[in-house]
Amino acid sequence: MYLVTAEQMRELDRITIDRLGIPAVALMENAGRAIAEEIIELCRKRNGGHASRGIGRTVDNGTGQDLTGFDVSGDRALTLDTAAAEHWFILVGKGNNGGDGLVAARYLREAGIAVTLVYAVPPESLTGEAALQRDAAAALGLSAAVYGQDPLDFAACSGILDALLGTGAAGAPRGVYAELIAAANASGKPIVSADIPSGLNADTGEMHAPCVHASVTVCLAFLKRGLLQYPGAGAAGTVVVRAIGIPVSLAREVGLQSYWLTPEVLQAGLGVDVLRHRSPEGHKGTYGHVLVAGGTLRMSGAGLLAARAALRAGSGLVTWALPQKLLPAVIGAAPELMLADVGGDEQGNWNAGTAAELLRLSAERDVTAVGPGLGRFQGDTDWLRTLWEGTEGPLVIDADALNILAETDYSHWASRPGSVVLTPHPGEMARLAGISTAEVQRDRIGLAERYAREHGVILVLKGAHTVIAAPDGVSYVNTTGHPGMGTGGAGDVLTGIIAGLLAQGLNALQAAAFGVYLHGLAGERAAGLRNHPASLIAGDIIESL
């Protein structure tokens, strides 16, 4: 499923209306009806009734799980047995988002639900299609109030539709908009947002103050980027994406290149065999050989986790290269692994002299993963450069190896035949990009896309809803995963998984995207096996692969 910015959405609207000749008011009608349907669905669920299957595609930001049920069987009757108990306030902004709300109000009323329109601005100031909807609502006799002019008691409603601000919003909500948002949040009533929660930056997921905290967001036509990026993803509640008549085929014309990472996107878009069929004639040599370079005396576990994860990801063989001093201590820790002595110093640290042996080992393996538990040492920049320029296969760079990269301008290093996958967490990304962690988190998709393009690497920006970006501008946002995965070593496991997939012949983008997806799924499964997700440790993720 595509992800769009507000600007791209406006272009899609423009093409649909101006070139295809589909009237804007028809799109608004579809939007309003879809919103009303989702409100009725929410009421039904709340009252313990049978929820009908959704028509749209649902992203549940609350649990991190994707509910990928699709139902294109068509119409749902707009009826609700418990309609008499419902009274919804419809908060109407000045633009087309408000117009959507006015249409939804008509359909709710049709289903027997009481509605009160709450205009943020005097209704006379609405224009275009929104003004048309205002007049239709008035002609139908829907009750209306103007915020600040008429008395309003949020305690009297059973739910709130937020149709204040959509993709046309700029900056933090001002004046009456801010007051209405604050009052809606304080009411404790369930809020359904039209398109995006008002106060959310639709592109970056930044939450302005104030920002609606929605139970459900009915996102119209295309999934807005901000709904998948935290903190906004947390404010959006369950996101339902509903078609409104804008053809998906226009996406290519507008140059959409950002996707929500789903099994269909992996399979059809990226060409990944998500079922990971294995040949009946296959043997260990069929599935590649990973070299993991990492682990020091105090951080040997990081190397071990990455190496074991590469095995569990399906790599036929995995060699763990580590300082000679550590070898006796780790023998038997994972009998399936091969160990390789690269020398190193008396304390069990890596040193510049290990480069030659590492190059030799790498030449005989399909992929090299470097960084987990590597530590820093004198000459490590030249050491990494030697590996970068001297190895031919794909390189997965993580942890301390990322910190080495962050301190040098590696754009001068010779370009390499094999691809490079960088897997920074937000702190490492901040060092790579020379900005603060807060700035990294402000627009994760945008930053990942820029960095990947400028540096010619596959970038995996870790964290809740990991972003995968490629040099050609394509990006993916993953939503598998679990808060329990915030534990030491989880990143080393991801590095191993990506390396393991590369060894099996996936290209770098496929391996990064599928690796992130599988890592999240395994984390969800592992969290479910504990008495409490807080007890999840990185090794559990490997065992749940």
Ligand SMILES: NC(=O)C1=CN([C@@H]2O[C@H](COP(=O)(O)OP(=O)(O)OC[C@H]3O[C@@H](n4cnc5c(N)ncnc54)[C@H](OP(=O)(O)O)[C@@H]3O)[C@@H](O)[C@H]2O)[C@@H](O)CC1
């Ligand atoms: N186009 C279409 O065909 C379709 C569009 N659709 C729907 O329309 C939505 C986009 O509609 P839109 O472009 O009219 O903008 P929208 O978000 O309603 O608000 C803009 C208004 O808010 C105001 N305003 C702005 N910032 C503000 C702030 N910080 N604080 C306070 N006020 C602020 C600004 O007023 P101004 O300040 O300019 O006077 C402006 O008038 C989209 O999300 C979807 O729901 C669907 O129905 C499908 C068809």
Ligand SMILES: [K+]
């Ligand atoms: K809204």
